[in-house]
Amino acid sequence: MKYRHFAPYFLVKKGIHGVGVFAAADIKKGEILRELTGEMLDHPTRTSIQIGKNKHIEDEMGGLINHSCQPTARIDKKNHSLVSIRNIRKGEEITFDYNENEEAMASPFVCQCCGKYIMGKKGMPYQKRSLVKSE
């Protein structure tokens, strides 16, 4: 597998919890790390990031960012950007809290740091409308 480089600030590589995005230089708290751009969807996918009600963006780098319950960044929904929430040292992983950002995840999983089920704020996985209706 070939990993893309989001030079000069980020490296995409294999970490402890699989492929993730890592700081290639020291980053200060409050910096805009990336403006999210890409296809806008009305539903979540495994790699999309929620930026509003029924608004999910497929950003090339965003889709590679891992979840953490002690994240180093967050999603600024108003400005469609990824922002550091503390100083990040070179080599540290860029993460955000999926449970905090997403309403309902397309692909829930068990958090590797705490064993908590990560499904999104609603506490239940996203289901297509047709599936919800048939219940």
Ligand SMILES: [Zn+2]
């Ligand atoms: Zn956790």
